[in-house]
Amino acid sequence: MTLEPVLTAEEMRAAEQRAITAGTSEWELLQSAGKGCAAEITAFANGKRVTVLCGPGNNGGDGYVIAEALRKKGVSVRVVALTEAETPTAAKARDCYNSDVESAHSDVEGDILVDCLFGTGLSRPLDPDAHHLLMRNAALHQTVVAVDLPSGVVSNTGEILNGELPKYDYTFALGSWKNAHFLMPSSALLGKRIRVGLGLEFGDVSGHLFGKPAPTPPDFNAHKYSRGMVAIVGGEMHGAAILASEAAMRAGAGYVKLAGDTEHPAVPADLVVDPGPLEEVLGDKRLDAVLIGPGLGRNDTAKAKLEAVFVSGKPAVFDADALHLITPAMFETSERRCHVLTPHEGELAVLCEAFGIDRNTKLEKARKLAETTGCVVAAKGADTIVAAPSAPIRFFKPASSWLSAAGTGDVLAGVVVSRMAAGEPPLEAASQAVWLHGEAARQLGPAFTAGELARQMRHALATCL
Numbered sequence: 139m140t141l142e143p144v145l146t147a148e149e150m151r152a153a154e155q156r157a158i159t160a161g162t163s164e165w166e167l168l169q170s171a172g173k174g175c176a177a178e179i180t181a182f183a184n185g186k187r188v189t190v191l192c193g194p195g196n197n198g199g200d201g202y203v204i205a206e207a208l209r210k211k212g213v214s215v216r217v218v219a220l221t222e223a224e225t226p227t228a229a230k231a232r233d234c235y236n237s238d239v240e241s242a243h244s245d246v247e248g249d250i251l252v253d254c255l256f257g258t259g260l261s262r263p264l265d266p267d268a269h270h271l272l273m274r275n276a277a278l279h280q281t282v283v284a285v286d287l288p289s290g291v292v293s294n295t296g297e298i299l300n301g302e303l304p305k306y307d308y309t310f311a312l313g314s315w316k317n318a319h320f321l322m323p324s325s326a327l328l329g330k331r332i333r334v335g336l337g338l339e340f341g342d343v344s345g346h347l348f349g350k351p352a353p354t355p356p357d358f359n360a361h362k363y364s365r366g367m368v369a370i371v372g373g374e375m376h377g378a379a380i381l382a383s384e385a386a387m388r389a390g391a392g393y394v395k396l397a398g399d400t401e402h403p404a405v406p407a408d409l410v411v412d413p414g415p416l417e418e419v420l421g422d423k424r425l426d427a428v429l430i431g432p433g434l435g436r437n438d439t440a441k442a443k444l445e446a447v448f449v450s451g452k453p454a455v456f457d458a459d460a461l462h463l464i465t466p467a468m469f470e471t472s473e474r475r476c477h478v479l480t481p482h483e484g485e486l487a488v489l490c491e492a493f494g495i496d497r498n499t500k501l502e503k504a505r506k507l508a509e510t511t512g513c514v515v516a517a518k519g520a521d522t523i524v525a526a527p528s529a530p531i532r533f534f535k536p537a538s539s540w541l542s543a544a545g546t547g548d549v550l551a552g553v554v555v556s557r558m559a560a561g562e563p564p565l566e567a568a569s570q571a572v573w574l575h576g577e578a579a580r581q582l583g584p585a586f587t588a589g590e591l592a593r594q595m596r597h598a599l600a601t602c603l
């Protein structure tokens with residue numbers, strides 16, 4: 139499994155400062171950043187006209203370095219400056235650009251627009267002139283490139299301060315990924331994400347990009363129980379629990395049991411249905427992990443089942459309806475660290491209400507919910523993140539928007555519980571599940587159903603073995 143650092147703007151500045159203290163100058167960093175971006179642009183700039191928009195800070199400084207590097211390679215470049223360069227390093231880069239700099243009044247037609255107006259130093263919305271400059275020129279170019287971040291995006295939150303920004307074809311993350319590279323709404327703008335390394339050391343960071351996991355296949359002498367036994371608690375709507383079971387059977391666990399009295403025609407022959415008392419199913423010593431929520435309902439029977447899961451003390455995944463029934467009191471007697479919550483945006487809001495959490499962003503809500511409950515929180519959506527108490531937030535490359543189909547959340551929950559039963563700690567189980575879910579969707583292409591996604595899971599798993 140690979141974990142790449144994802145930083146806040148403050149952490150990025152601290153890393154830059156450490157490098158400077160250790161003897162690399164800001165000028166050298168700017169040169170590496172600009173030349174690294176220029177090398178990437180050269181790969182698709184053949185014969186094309188490039189326009190670079192430069193702002194006042196070091197993001198603008200990067201722009202002058204990019205322009206000079208491209209110019210030296212014979213690429214046709216024009217530079218438009220929003221204002222004077224205001225940092226000493228940006229001013230030096232401006233001076234080292236050996237051609238004309240045009241004023242922000244000019245509209246420039248070209249092929250590739252490179253946005254170097256603002257990066258991590260953005261402190262307020264673009265003023266109307268700067269915003270118009272960016273929007274107008276983006277419309278006059280076929281390819282739009284963001285250097286570090288689209289100008290107008292808040293690095294730590296992904297918020298877009300100006301309401302509307304261009305759609306970018308490429309975003310070059312300088313030195314490290316920043317939160318905004320994976321959070322909505324900015325994540326939807328970025329196009330292809332490319333990290334341009336600057337040789338910086340990061341140490342402890344507040345976020346990680348979770349890459350391909352490395353699950354292990356069953357032991358040589360494995361049997362169904364040693365591979366992991368899962369119980370999925372059924373409820374009012376049978377389809378959701380069946381979908382979760384289908385996914386769980388294909389994500390590593392050796393034995394998946396559906397606890398309920400369903401005789402639904404979609405129950406596959408290879409799924410064990412146990413209509414016995416839930417307490418007995420949950421009391422099985424061989425049982426490793428439980429999922430409750432998909433199709434559960436919210437009536438008294440559902441509440442009693444949820445209580446039974448807490449009483450059993452088994453590691454659990456709480457999803458869907460269960461997230462509406464959970465109360466802080468339920469956690470008081472429970473070993474919290476073994477549980478995973480998988481809310482979508484609406485369920486996250488419900489949980490925050492139930493646990494008295496008052497935070498503005500998804501990132502802060504997920505982090506605080508993890509701290510308050512002690513659980514791992516997989517906050518789903520187009521920018522799924524996984525938070526765990528006292529651990530860096532886990533970000534993921536964006537998954538297919540075709541996942542926006544009913545039942546795909548049930549599939550995810552089934553994968554999480556399967557990975558838990560297979561022996562993964564909750565944070566790893568949740569992270570692996572999000573990755574596998576995204577990979578299965580990628581393999582399926584367009585317009586798949588949740589059932590097809592569940593059945594694809596073993597092929598996603600296969601790519602990691």
Ligand SMILES: NC(=O)C1=CN([C@@H]2O[C@H](COP(=O)(O)OP(=O)(O)OC[C@H]3O[C@@H](n4cnc5c(N)ncnc54)[C@H](OP(=O)(O)O)[C@@H]3O)[C@@H](O)[C@H]2O)[C@@H](O)CC1
Pocket residue numbers: 150151153154167168171172193194195196197198199200224225255256257258259260261262263264265268285286287312313336
């Ligand atoms: N970290 C690294 O390792 C490396 C970083 N590098 C690069 O540096 C970038 C960060 O540079 P930076 O700190 O100079 O900030 P940047 O984004 O250029 O803008 C700040 C300037 O704009 C101003 N300003 C802010 N908002 C404004 C607004 N709406 N409208 C108008 N003005 C506004 C702000 O002024 P103030 O807020 O003080 O008023 C300040 O003058 C980073 O994203 C990356 O590209 C690499 O080259 C080298 C390695």
Ligand SMILES: Nc1ncnc2c1ncn2[C@@H]1O[C@H](COP(=O)(O)OP(=O)(O)O)[C@@H](O)[C@H]1O
Pocket residue numbers: 458482518519520521522536537538539540541542543544545546547548549550575
């Ligand atoms: N636009 C999108 N891009 C990427 N993933 C998405 C998108 N929309 C939904 N998803 C993913 O699909 C799943 C939907 O789950 P959920 O909202 O619980 O649906 P359901 O309750 O119908 O199963 C989540 O894993 C979510 O992250």
Ligand SMILES: [K+]
Pocket residue numbers: 197253254255256257284285286287288289
């Ligand atoms: K930028």
